[in-house]
Amino acid sequence: MVNYGKLSLYGNGQDGVMAMNYDNKSSEGEPLGLMRIALIGLGVAFVLYIALAVNPPESAGRLYAITPLHGEKTSFWGYAPRDVSDLESVVSAIWEEPRYDVVPSVAPLAFPKDIDSIASSTRKKLFVRSLLPHILRVNEGILERREKVEAVAEAIAEGKTPTRSQRSFLLESARRYRIKVEDDGAVNYKALIKRLLKRIDVIPPSLAIAQAAIESAWGASRFAQEGNNLFGQWVFSQNAGMAPRDAAEDANYSVARYTNIAESVESYARNLNTLWAYNDLREERQKLRDAGLIADGPQLAKGLLLYSVRREAYVKEVRAVIRQNKLTLLDHFELTPVERAELMELMGEADELDFRPLAKAQNV
Numbered sequence: 001m002v003n004y005g006k007l008s009l010y011g012n013g014q015d016g017v018m019a020m021n022y023d024n025k026s027s028e029g030e031p032l033g034l035m036r037i038a039l040i041g042l043g044v045a046f047v048l049y050i051a052l053a054v055n056p057p058e059s060a061g062r063l064y065a066i067t068p069l070h071g072e073k074t075s076f077w078g079y080a081p082r083d084v085s086d087l088e089s090v091v092s093a094i095w096e097e098p099r100y101d102v103v104p105s106v107a108p109l110a111f112p113k114d115i116d117s118i119a120s121s122t123r124k125k126l127f128v129r130s131l132l133p134h135i136l137r138v139n140e141g142i143l144e145r146r147e148k149v150e151a152v153a154e155a156i157a158e159g160k161t162p163t164r165s166q167r168s169f170l171l172e173s174a175r176r177y178r179i180k181v182e183d184d185g186a187v188n189y190k191a192l193i194k195r196l197l198k199r200i201d202v203i204p205p206s207l208a209i210a211q212a213a214i215e216s217a218w219g220a221s222r223f224a225q226e227g228n229n230l231f232g233q234w235v236f237s238q239n240a241g242m243a244p245r246d247a248a249e250d251a252n253y254s255v256a257r258y259t260n261i262a263e264s265v266e267s268y269a270r271n272l273n274t275l276w277a278y279n280d281l282r283e284e285r286q287k288l289r290d291a292g293l294i295a296d297g298p299q300l301a302k303g304l305l306l307y308s309v310r311r312e313a314y315v316k317e318v319r320a321v322i323r324q325n326k327l328t329l330l331d332h333f334e335l336t337p338v339e340r341a342e343l344m345e346l347m348g349e350a351d352e353l354d355f356r357p358l359a360k361a362q363n364v
Helices: 034-054 084-094 120-157 164-176 189-199 205-216 222-227 261-274 276-290 297-304 312-324 327-332 340-347
Strands: 077-079 102-104 106-108 334-336
Touching (some): 084 120, 120 205, 120 334, 189 276, 205 261, 205 312, 297 327, 312 327
Parallel strands (some): 077 106
8 A cells, every 4th residue: 555644533522422330239129319319410410511511522514424335444534624724734644746546545525615715726736636536436436336237248248147136236227327227027138238338437537627626616616615516516496405696586496515525526427427418428438448548538528518508618628627737647546545543643643633434435
């Protein structure tokens, strides 16, 4: 494993709740007595009051506990920086210049409110290093599903009939990726797999980061700050998200709101991989894969004509952001795990940020 420096952790008091045991050793048959019970109750209440007053629980907004899958060791950590100083301290601690095309599996779950208070060059670097692990995490989840589909395809190619669990998995994948299928008995699984493999594929990090930079003003936009929406995604309900300031009173849409950045990235990837508007992007990606090439951002950007009303101008801007910030270098990167012991060792007791485990992306 590549060592990235120093990490922090752990313990903001949320898990340090005091436990009290009452050992009743009164002689058999001796009543405890109402006065004694009342005094013990008051004592317990007082101790708990002191414990909570000295070290109160964190608000729910900073706790992101996502259980790892299948009991596996945690390999991805999320945290909520209180300000840009927090963000800078963690990023500088765990990142050195990337080596061997791997990055640490640690990332913020929200951008701090004062991220626009620092120099543009520093802000861009923090943004890229904060978002890249999230994108790679989502791509890992996508590839895991893709590999399962490919395994069924290989079995069919060998003349085997898909098992019940394999058929169930393919049908669930079809629903998730918005592919309409007939009842189980009438499904052409070979044809379904071909359609699935066109949709179940990775999003180049260069493309995702460039779009997020444009849509969120490098993490400083109102929608990024209030709703962790980095990609300008909408929901077609006025009350389900955040209302744009220039929206008409009778508008039937709003800007989507997410619990954290991880959800925003998952939603973005799912949209590119499912919505009809991005079929050209998926076609181009499939051609590159068939040719044995890695799909990079500039090549797929031409499939974003319908992402913005600016159409060609938007595609041009996405490509410019990729080029100016050399983001195509990121399209070859992979995550490297950071385990709990390493996390504690790298940052020691110097920081009070709460690091919580994230599972592999399950909604892609």
